[in-house]
Amino acid sequence: MIRVVLPAHLRTLARVDGEVQLEVTSPVTQRAILDALEAQYPVLRGTVRDHGTLKRRAFVRFFACEQDLSHNSPDAPLPEAVAAGDEPFLIVGAMAGG
Amino acid sequence: MSKIRLLVGTRKGAFILTSDGTRKKWDVAGPFFGGWELYHLKGSPAEPDRLYASQTSSWFGQVIQRSDDGGKTWYPPGTKPEDLMGPDGAPKGESNMFLYDASAETGKPLTTHQWYDGSQRPWEFKRVWHLEPSLTDPDTLYAGVEDAALFKSVDGGKTWKELAGLRSAKGQLWQPGAGGMCLHTIVLNSGHPDRIFVAISAAGTFRSDDAGKTWRPTNKGLLSKYELPDPDAEVGHCVHCIAMHPARPNVLFMQKHWDVLRSDDAGESWHEISGNLPSDFGFPIAVHAHEPNTVYVIPIKSDSEHYPPEGKLRVYRSKAGGNEWEALTKGLPQKDCYVNILRDAMTVDQLDPCGIYIGTTGGQVYGSADGGDNWTPIVRDLPAVLSVEAQTL
Numbered sequence: 001m002i003r004v005v006l007p008a009h010l011r012t013l014a015r016v017d018g019e020v021q022l023e024v025t026s027p028v029t030q031r032a033i034l035d036a037l038e039a040q041y042p043v044l045r046g047t048v049r050d051h052g053t054l055k056r057r058a059f060v061r062f063f064a065c066e067q068d069l070s071h072n073s074p075d076a077p078l079p080e081a082v083a084a085g086d087e088p089f090l091i092v093g094a095m096a097g098g
Numbered sequence: 099m100s101k102i103r104l105l106v107g108t109r110k111g112a113f114i115l116t117s118d119g120t121r122k123k124w125d126v127a128g129p130f131f132g133g134w135e136l137y138h139l140k141g142s143p144a145e146p147d148r149l150y151a152s153q154t155s156s157w158f159g160q161v162i163q164r165s166d167d168g169g170k171t172w173y174p175p176g177t178k179p180e181d182l183m184g185p186d187g188a189p190k191g192e193s194n195m196f197l198y199d200a201s202a203e204t205g206k207p208l209t210t211h212q213w214y215d216g217s218q219r220p221w222e223f224k225r226v227w228h229l230e231p232s233l234t235d236p237d238t239l240y241a242g243v244e245d246a247a248l249f250k251s252v253d254g255g256k257t258w259k260e261l262a263g264l265r266s267a268k269g270q271l272w273q274p275g276a277g278g279m280c281l282h283t284i285v286l287n288s289g290h291p292d293r294i295f296v297a298i299s300a301a302g303t304f305r306s307d308d309a310g311k312t313w314r315p316t317n318k319g320l321l322s323k324y325e326l327p328d329p330d331a332e333v334g335h336c337v338h339c340i341a342m343h344p345a346r347p348n349v350l351f352m353q354k355h356w357d358v359l360r361s362d363d364a365g366e367s368w369h370e371i372s373g374n375l376p377s378d379f380g381f382p383i384a385v386h387a388h389e390p391n392t393v394y395v396i397p398i399k400s401d402s403e404h405y406p407p408e409g410k411l412r413v414y415r416s417k418a419g420g421n422e423w424e425a426l427t428k429g430l431p432q433k434d435c436y437v438n439i440l441r442d443a444m445t446v447d448q449l450d451p452c453g454i455y456i457g458t459t460g461g462q463v464y465g466s467a468d469g470g471d472n473w474t475p476i477v478r479d480l481p482a483v484l485s486v487e488a489q490t491l
Contacts, residue, residue, distance in 0.1 A: 009133055009134065009155065009157070009158055010158060013161065042177050042190060042191025043161070043191055045191040046161075046194040046195060047194070050159075051195045051197060052197050059156055059157040093157040
């Protein structure tokens, strides 16, 4: 199972506590995780990536294994530790600054 | 005895304020959707416990919320398991999907508008500014969005379809102002069910007489000499809010960027009624529930100084339909007050005497149970208030 950590606001919206566990078929990519996440929690459609373009929203970041993967291709395989469920895939709200 | 429910949208959540008909003691519930911007909440006139809310965030986008029990519980419509099952057996979750119509079948709508540098730029959805439920059907409602467009749902907010004809009304000339290019006002009238007025910053007012299929600009008489040098410009006017009394559907009142105006011919022409106001810049405008010629505005010092003149928060009332205005000050701060009242943050209830309510960017909600003669703070320390709507139950 793939582990996904949502930001607090999206956990509230999806009505979940803690990590989300998802079944994702190989290869495990950003797109595959987000497809599975939105299928399981339809209310999250449009909140992580744009409804029309399916691009990552500007102030949402993707982290895993202490790396910022936000600019990687959505179809690039994620680190093996994420695919194996050893490390979570983190969806993060960007810092607002100020 | 009747009851009043105020739906308050703020920068950091929604609040519901309730009182009995005396409007003296208020209960405060919330925050709902804490941490999110609640641009607007409104109840269905046909089914008052059906509420809709626009929940939005720069991080996570747009969420439409719906309550079927007067605000006790909420859910994004279309996300219940029994709703709109998709081919994979999961709900489609389309209630947050506002996609501009680019199909040829519905009039080949324009796909670009004017940008600051004079170039054309594609429409890009940002958020829902205003929700306007149908007067007769609780499952039908309209959404005014940024970038400016009008959407309609006929299934209680589960899915949305753009009324794309609006963008054909010289949409290529619309250009965002500093506050964004938003459709913020939607006016319906039960006597003319196919007629819809909308107002857009900074494009103007528009009217449809065929339930939203086709539209035309209705801005004749609007003058904005410093922002718009062409006195005959059909679009490009920064209309901040328009209001109508339901018993007099051909009379509209407008708070423009500068100027307060009135139309007596359903928007065909406008004339200024600023009269003796200390400033004719402002955001909201409202009409008394039982006196169609009694109008309220809140003057703000200027376009660059968004606070009351002289630090005195004054609601101005005209009982003559404009031009002659009186300051309503009792109970409102008359020194060192530098808050603003945004376009959707003034509303009236339907009781007699008519109640009127305003919400400020300083987080106060003030109410008057006597048409504005006397005001009291209902709550003082909310986040910045974006909208206030009153329901008379």
